[in-house]
Each structure stands twice: as structure tokens, then as C-alpha cells.
Amino acid sequence: xxxxxxxxxxxxxxxxxxxxxxxxxxxxxxxxxxxxxxxxxxxxxxxxxxxxxxxxxxxxxxxxxxxxxxxxxxxxxxxxxxxxxxxxxxxxxxxxxxxxxxxxxxxxxxxxxxxxxxxxxxxxxxxxxxxxxxxxxxxxxxxxxxxxxxxxxxxxxxxxxxxxxxxxxxxxxxxxxxxxxxxxxxxxxxxxxxxxxxxxxxxxxxxxxxxxxxxxxxxxxxxxxx
Numbered sequence: 001x002x003x004x005x006x007x008x009x010x011x012x013x014x015x016x017x018x019x020x021x022x023x024x025x026x027x028x029x030x031x032x033x034x035x036x037x038x039x040x041x042x043x044x045x046x047x048x049x050x051x052x053x054x055x056x057x058x059x060x061x062x063x064x065x066x067x068x069x070x071x072x073x074x075x076x077x078x079x080x081x082x083x084x085x086x087x088x089x090x091x092x093x094x095x096x097x098x099x100x101x102x103x104x105x106x107x108x109x110x111x112x113x114x115x116x117x118x119x120x121x122x123x124x125x126x127x128x129x130x131x132x133x134x135x136x137x138x139x140x141x142x143x144x145x146x147x148x149x150x151x152x153x154x155x156x157x158x159x160x161x162x163x164x165x166x167x168x169x170x171x172x173x174x175x176x177x178x179x180x181x182x183x184x185x186x187x188x189x190x191x192x193x194x195x196x197x198x199x200x201x202x203x204x205x206x207x208x209x210x211x212x213x214x215x216x217x218x219x220x221x222x223x224x225x226x
Contacts, residue, residue, distance in 0.1 A: 089184065091173035098155055098204060099172045107200050107215040112139045114218025115156060115199040122221045131185040132223075134158065135177040138201040141213045153204040157215070158197055165191045189225050196222045 085099050107114075115138035126132045138154065153174060160169040168187045171178050180188065188195060202215030209215065 088170045088172050091171060091178060092175040093153070094155055094172045094174050097207065098153070101204075101207070101209060102155060102157060102172065102202050102215060105202065105209050105215055107202075107217050110214070110216040111218055113141065113201060113214060114138065114216035115201045116219045117197075117199065117221050120221070120223055122223075124223045126223055126225045128189050128225050131180045131182070132225075133177060133179045134197065136199055136218070137176060138199075138216075138218060141203040143205070143210070143212050151205055155202050155204060157200045157202075159200075160188060160195050160197050162191045162193050162195055164193060194222050194224050196220055 083103050085096065085103060088099060090096070090099060115136045118135045118137060120126060120132055120134070136156070138156070140154065156173050156176070158169075158171040158173070158178060159167055161167050168191055169180070169184055171184075198220040199218040200215050201218055202209045203213035205213065
């Protein structure tokens, strides 16, 4: 029996127990090792008639750890690949090429260059009826003051994370604010738990992010929607 059969078709276990397992199978060996000594080849009597039930019970006990493992493996959300751009919402003038470059740079800690939220407040309770506007500010990279404005582009990555639902929303934007549309806002409402939004900022010079441009990890704040 394959791992998929254990996890997705538990009933198959008991249907297959109605027939004796093959002599070479691991389950037969487990059950046989637990059977009373001298049972093999013994004449049929009242005690031996109960062996099918005993074997079924032993095989069920053997299967139990596998069923527990299958259950626990589905309890946690799958982690989001930090390098994947799948499903990321792009806002402002952000391009797919910028997003791909941004995600393949390792972000570093620098709170002010990474950005600080202006709205909402930490631990705020937001009304479900109206999408919340998220706004922030970030200090420009040191080199940004001397470069050509047309070559410099400050970009921001917002990641909305929850304990049980993983990361339902990621946003990449060139703007200093973001208001979810109806679809994105409903994703956040549907989590029905506290949400932590993190802010990371990187400054492009042309098509690349130089070392002094980040990306830098900024503030993370937690809120709920009711």
C-alpha cells in the first residue's frame, strides 16, 4: 500500500484486512511477531478460530501511527516560497522584472531604510466593511540623494502573514501606500485571525538593486479585522 493510500483512503486498510496479508509483507511480519509462540501450524480449535480477529486488531494497531502522521502533516499551512513571484499583486509602476530581482536579493535588517507604517496602528481592529489603507515611509538609500531621479526607483514588498493560513496576500509596489481591492480584502477577512503585515524596501538603480539599496527589512505590525 502506498503512502497516498494510507493518507487518502483509510477505508482501504480495513477492506484489505478482510484477506490475509501476503506472507512476505511487513504487516504480516509485524502481526506474526506478536502472535503466541507455537501458533503456526497448530490444529484448528476454539482458540485458533479467534485468530482472524486478533490479526485484524494487531494490523489496525500497526496502521495507527501512519494515520496519525497523515493527520498531523495536513494541519500546518504550506510555507510560501520567498523567491516565488506567483500570486504577488503589483501596484504603481512595479514591473515583473523588478519583482523577480527584488525577491532574489536577501533582505537585511535596517528598520528605517526598510520602512515604518503610518497607518494603521499596531494592534488595530479594522472594520470589515471598508478596505483599510496601509501607508508608510522609508528613508532613501544613501546614494539616492546624488543620483538621477529617473534612474532611481524605490520599491516596497508587503507580506500579510497569519499563524494558520500562511501568507494569503503579498503586494509589490512603487507607491508609499496600498489599499486592497475587494478580492484582496476578502482574502484577509477570510483568515478570521490576527494578521501581521511586514514591510521590506529596496531601491533600484536602473534594472538592479545595488548593495546599498537593500532590500531592507522594515516594520511589521499586527492587526485584526472584525
